[in-house]
Amino acid sequence: xxxxxxxxxxxxxxxxxxxxxxxxxxxxxxxxxxxxxxxxxxxxxxxxxxxxxxxxxxxxxxxxxxxxxxxxxxxxxxxxxxxxxxxxxxxxxxxxxxxxxxxxxxxxxxxxxxxxxxxxxxxxxxxxxxxxxxxxxxxxxxxxxxxxxxxxxxxxxxxxxxxxxxxxxxxxxxxxxxxxxxxxxxxxxxxxxxxxxxxxxxxxxxxxxxxx
Amino acid sequence: xxxxxxxxxxxxxxxxxxxxxxxxxxxxxxxxxxxxxxxxxxxxxxxxxxxxxxxxxxxxxxxxxxxxxxxxxxxxxxxxxxxxxxxxxxxxxxxxxxxxxxxxxxxxxxxxxxxxxxxxxxxxxxxxxxxxxxxxxxxxxxxxxxxxxxxxxxxxxxxxxxxxxxxxxxxxxxxxxxxxxxxxxxxxxxxxxxxxxxxxxxxxxxxxxxxxxxxxxxxxxxxxxxxxxxxxxxxxxxxxxxxxxxxxxxxxxxxxxxxxxxxxxxxxxxxxxxxxxxxxxxxxxxxxxxxxxxxxxxxxxxxxxxxxxxxxxxxxxxxxxxxxxxxxxxxxxxxxxxxxxxxxxxxxxxxxxxxxxxxxxxxxxxxxxxxxxxxxxxxxxxxxxxxxxxxxxxxxxxxxxxxxxxxxxxxxxxxxxxxxxxxxxxxxxxxxxxxxxxxxxxxxxxxxxxxxxxxxxxxxxxxxxxxxxxxxxxxxxxxxxxxxxxxxxxxxxxxxxxxxxxxxxxxxxxxxxxxxxxxxxxxxxxxxxxxxxxxxxxxxxxxxxxxxxxxxxxxxxxxxxxxxxxxxxxxxxxxxxxxxxxxxxxxxxxxxxxxxxxxxxxxxxxxxxxxxxxxxxxxxxxxxxxxxxxxxxxxxxxxxxxxxxxxxxxxxxxxxxxxxxxxxxxxxxxxxxxxxxxxxxxxxxxxxxxxxxxxxxxxxxxxx
Numbered sequence: 001x002x003x004x005x006x007x008x009x010x011x012x013x014x015x016x017x018x019x020x021x022x023x024x025x026x027x028x029x030x031x032x033x034x035x036x037x038x039x040x041x042x043x044x045x046x047x048x049x050x051x052x053x054x055x056x057x058x059x060x061x062x063x064x065x066x067x068x069x070x071x072x073x074x075x076x077x078x079x080x081x082x083x084x085x086x087x088x089x090x091x092x093x094x095x096x097x098x099x100x101x102x103x104x105x106x107x108x109x110x111x112x113x114x115x116x117x118x119x120x121x122x123x124x125x126x127x128x129x130x131x132x133x134x135x136x137x138x139x140x141x142x143x144x145x146x147x148x149x150x151x152x153x154x155x156x157x158x159x160x161x162x163x164x165x166x167x168x169x170x171x172x173x174x175x176x177x178x179x180x181x182x183x184x185x186x187x188x189x190x191x192x193x194x195x196x197x198x199x200x201x202x203x204x205x206x207x208x209x210x211x212x
Numbered sequence: 213x214x215x216x217x218x219x220x221x222x223x224x225x226x227x228x229x230x231x232x233x234x235x236x237x238x239x240x241x242x243x244x245x246x247x248x249x250x251x252x253x254x255x256x257x258x259x260x261x262x263x264x265x266x267x268x269x270x271x272x273x274x275x276x277x278x279x280x281x282x283x284x285x286x287x288x289x290x291x292x293x294x295x296x297x298x299x300x301x302x303x304x305x306x307x308x309x310x311x312x313x314x315x316x317x318x319x320x321x322x323x324x325x326x327x328x329x330x331x332x333x334x335x336x337x338x339x340x341x342x343x344x345x346x347x348x349x350x351x352x353x354x355x356x357x358x359x360x361x362x363x364x365x366x367x368x369x370x371x372x373x374x375x376x377x378x379x380x381x382x383x384x385x386x387x388x389x390x391x392x393x394x395x396x397x398x399x400x401x402x403x404x405x406x407x408x409x410x411x412x413x414x415x416x417x418x419x420x421x422x423x424x425x426x427x428x429x430x431x432x433x434x435x436x437x438x439x440x441x442x443x444x445x446x447x448x449x450x451x452x453x454x455x456x457x458x459x460x461x462x463x464x465x466x467x468x469x470x471x472x473x474x475x476x477x478x479x480x481x482x483x484x485x486x487x488x489x490x491x492x493x494x495x496x497x498x499x500x501x502x503x504x505x506x507x508x509x510x511x512x513x514x515x516x517x518x519x520x521x522x523x524x525x526x527x528x529x530x531x532x533x534x535x536x537x538x539x540x541x542x543x544x545x546x547x548x549x550x551x552x553x554x555x556x557x558x559x560x561x562x563x564x565x566x567x568x569x570x571x572x573x574x575x576x577x578x579x580x581x582x583x584x585x586x587x588x589x590x591x592x593x594x595x596x597x598x599x600x601x602x603x604x605x606x607x608x609x610x611x612x613x614x615x616x617x618x619x620x621x622x623x624x625x626x627x628x629x630x631x632x633x634x635x636x637x638x639x640x641x642x643x644x645x646x647x648x649x650x651x652x653x654x655x656x657x658x659x660x661x662x663x664x665x666x667x668x669x670x671x672x673x674x675x676x677x678x679x680x681x682x683x684x685x686x687x688x689x690x691x692x693x694x695x696x697x698x699x700x701x702x703x704x705x706x707x708x709x710x711x712x713x714x715x716x717x718x719x720x721x722x723x724x725x726x727x728x729x730x731x732x733x734x735x736x737x738x739x740x741x742x743x744x745x746x747x748x749x750x751x752x753x754x755x756x757x758x759x760x761x762x763x764x765x766x767x768x769x770x771x772x773x774x775x776x777x778x779x780x781x782x783x784x785x786x787x788x789x790x791x792x793x794x795x796x797x798x799x800x801x802x803x804x805x806x807x808x809x810x811x812x813x814x815x816x817x818x819x820x821x822x823x824x825x826x827x828x829x830x831x832x833x834x835x836x837x838x839x840x841x842x843x844x845x846x847x848x849x850x851x852x853x854x855x856x857x858x859x860x861x862x863x864x865x866x867x868x869x870x871x872x873x874x875x876x877x878x879x880x881x882x883x884x885x886x887x888x889x890x891x892x893x894x895x896x897x898x899x900x901x902x903x904x905x906x907x908x909x910x911x912x913x914x915x916x
Contacts, residue, residue: 052237059241066248070255078341080277178251189240196237 012203019044022198049198053124056196060189061117067182068110072159074175083177086110086155108154109183116152116190119145120197127201135202142199149191156184260288261313263306265322265346267368270302272326272344280306281325282348287312290346304346304368312348318361320350321377323369330397335372349376374409375427382433384426384484386410386442386472388492391422394470400426401445401473407432410472423489426472435474439481441499442474442490475499478568501530501537511564512581513542514628516595516609517549518559520635524607525597531563532598533611538569541609563595563609563630586623589630592616597635674901858895 013020018027021035021042028035028042035042071083084092086109093102119141125131126138133141159180166174270293272278280288288308296303308316325347327336339345346368374397375383388394391413400408413424428436450459472492477500493499522544531539543562548555567573567581585593591613598610614633623629 048235048237051235055235055237055239055241059244062241062244062248066251070251080342082277182248185244189244 014044050124052196053193056189056193057120060186063182064186067179067186070179071177072179074177076173108152112152116145120193138202145194152187156180260307260309263308263364265304265366265368267302268370270304273304278345280346280348282312315352318363321369321373322346322348322366323372351377374411380430382428383486385487385489386424386426386492387489388422394424398470402432436484437481439476439478440474441477442472443493443496443499445471445473511566512578513562513564514630515560515562516630516632518632522559529608531609539563539565582628589623594633595630596633
């Protein structure tokens with residue numbers, strides 16, 4: 001594996017004239033449409049993968065906009081209602097000196113979603129156009145995106161817990177805003193987007209590059 | 213390692229078209245986009261209209277927190293608070309619901325509601341917790357008005373307006389000499405009911421007065437006419453006058469904040485337009501008096517000349533007719549009257565008279581008014597000075613109709629004059645004095661003397677000696693009565709009655725016709741005869757009474773004689789003697805002759821002693837003693853009276869008990885009892901008489 005960046009040394013199922021099952025890894029003869037071990041639908045390459053990636057990615061982006069514009073929390077204390085957006089909450093936390101929490105919220109709610117959008121877009125583009133990044137690095141990037149996706153729900157969890165705990169009628173109450181729903185949907189959409197990506201396309205692109 | 217063989221390639225058909233190849237996943241972003249756009253549109257639609265309000269200061273206004281209320285409903289939110297470019301005021305930018313924003317015209321008012329504690333109460337308490345809010349006020353009716361100018365830029369008020377736009381009523385202006393009676397928010401009363409409020413007073417530009425806007429709520433504003441007057445009721449008011457001490461406080465709030473009242477002081481006012489200016493008077497009286505002082509546009513001016521001093525009369529003094537105020541004095545002056553041949557200074561007062569006071573229309577031409585007054589003057593209308601009040605030194609001019617007045621000089625409409633008559637100012641004191649002197653002159657003492665004398669003669673009549681003969685006769689009468697009662701028939705009657713009580717009831721009719729009844733009737737007759745005797749005797753008494761005065765006259769003559777004894781002349785002689793003695797002593801000869809003096813004095817003393825020893829005094833004493841003896845005799849005689857009356861009493865009681873046994877309702881019984889009662893009364897009178905004599909036996913003699 002010292003030459004992990006150079007795929008040509010590795011024989012892919014496609015190159016061997018076979019079709020591999022994505023779920024269980026068994027290879028089949030071409031023409032078999034269903035994996036005879038695990039029953040999953042098999043295809044040499046998922047031709048609609050990139051389309052779906054883009055579709056979900058766009059959906060995630062669309063709902064990410066109201067998630068940032070609309071208030072995440074609606075806090076009512078003694079009849080005075082205040083609403084805070086994600087970024088507004090970060091700024092408030094910084095003003096109160098809670099830099100650590102501010103950093104966590106900022107990282108989980110803004111940095112991670114944004115970089116996920118960028119990463120998925122980059123990967124989707126990389127199978128259609130030539131990019132400089134090696135196939136291995138792109139694989140690693142894809143794995144990171146897949147792994148980190150669920151952790152960006154941290155903000156939604158905080159809102160859900162606060163809203164259910166702090167319901168003290170007039171004294172204080174916290175209700176989720178539109179942004180909480182939008183954000184959760186956005187995270188879900190980007191996860192589906194990442195899931196839709198057929199990582200085998202990275203190899204094909206790499207091969208095309210080497211074979212000229 | 214065998215070279216791997218390429219797998220058989222799966223040959224696919226021609227590439228499907230772009231649309232056929234399109235994934236269903238694209239529906240997701242489209243749906244997401246639609247939902248997001250929907251939310252965004254909703255937010256945009258609810259965003260409302262952005263308005264700007266300029267405030268002097270924005271205490272308590274917090275962006276994103278302070279709300280805008282209209283009729284206590286939240287209709288907007290403050291977005292930001294910033295300064296105008298020149299830093300002269302604060303601009304509050306807020307979004308307001310479109311529904312409300314469409315009604316906002318340039319008349320709309322905005323003010324910040326803060327907690328406030330004032331004399332009239334506490335307001336804005338809810339803002340203590342929730343923070344201040346901005347209240348909007350505008351007249352919703354203006355919405356359909358084409359004149360109304362829609363705008364999004366407003367001037368905020370420093371404090372809540374007393375009159376919120378949209379309130380119905382009439383706005384007026386009050387003009388006062390000083391603002392001390394006026395304070396913002398002070399109530400306006402009408403017949404004790406709060407019907408409006410005063411706004412912040414401000415100085416008139418010219419500086420000599422204060423004006424304040426005021427607002428009278430509907431429907432009370434209908435009471436406002438040109439006949440309406442406003443007066444100050446702030447604080448308390450007390451007055452001391454002929455009517456007594458008067459103290460009044462309108463209400464506690466007006467005591468602290470001041471307040472005004474209004475009332476209609478005459479009828480026939482016309483409705484007032486908005487922002488009509490009313491003058492504020494110091495009190496109700498001056499407000500009512502003002503009617504003739506400031507409504508004399510059409511008044512006519514007459515002059516009246518007076519011979520007497522007009523001290524106390526001043527410009528503005530009232531002119532009254534039959535107690536009604538009809539005008540006032542306009543000017544005072546003097547002029548030289550030479551109509552009577554010689555020059556004479558007379559005082560002249562110009563008086564203006566309101567035509568309405570005489571029931572004429574307010575727009576009556578002056579000529580007509582003067583004609584009317586001329587006729588009145590021809591009929592005897594005159595002016596005279598009169599005192600303004602019982603305790604007032606001020607004067608007023610009184611118009612009176614003098615019957616049979618001497619013909620006045622010709623009334624000249626160009627120089628109208630009203631003739632004057634002698635005033636009756638001085639009469640008051642003289643009248644009062646006259647009343648007192650008349651009371652003083654009443655012959656009270658004579659009256660008392662008369663009454664005393666009358667009482668004395670009555671006493672003398674009662675005390676007459678002849679009255680003492682009465683007991684004897686009465687005694688005889690009673691003996692007769694006792695004889696009747698003691699007769700056997702009556703004595704045995706009770707026994708018979710008790711023995712045959714049932715029989716008696718059965719033959720009650722028989723009993724009445726029996727001899728017994730006849731006897732009783734005869735007894736009754738004899739009792740009546742006895743009564744007649746008493747009456748006859750009373751007649752005798754009257755005859756005897758005429759003798760009393762002669763008796764008294766004799767006694768008095770006796771005393772008179774004692775009085776007229778020549779004591780005086782004796783004393784006079786003695787005095788003369790002493791005088792001559794004095795003269796003698798004064799003379800030089802006497803001094804030279806002390807011995808002679810001593811003798812002379814001895815002589816004088818001797819003469820006086822003789823006088824003292826003379827029978828005069830003894831005579832008098834004897835007379836008085838005999839009188840006293842007479843009184844004693846009377847007393848003695850009177851001593852027998854009580855016993856007599858007592859005897860009568862017991863007799864009567866006896867008779868009563870005896871008769872009580874008879875049927876209570878029979879006529880005989882009743883009459884007998886009545887007769888007895890009269891007898892008893894006579895006895896009681898005797899007792900009283902005897903007591904009187906016992907107490908003061910001399911009264912018979914001296915009539916006192």
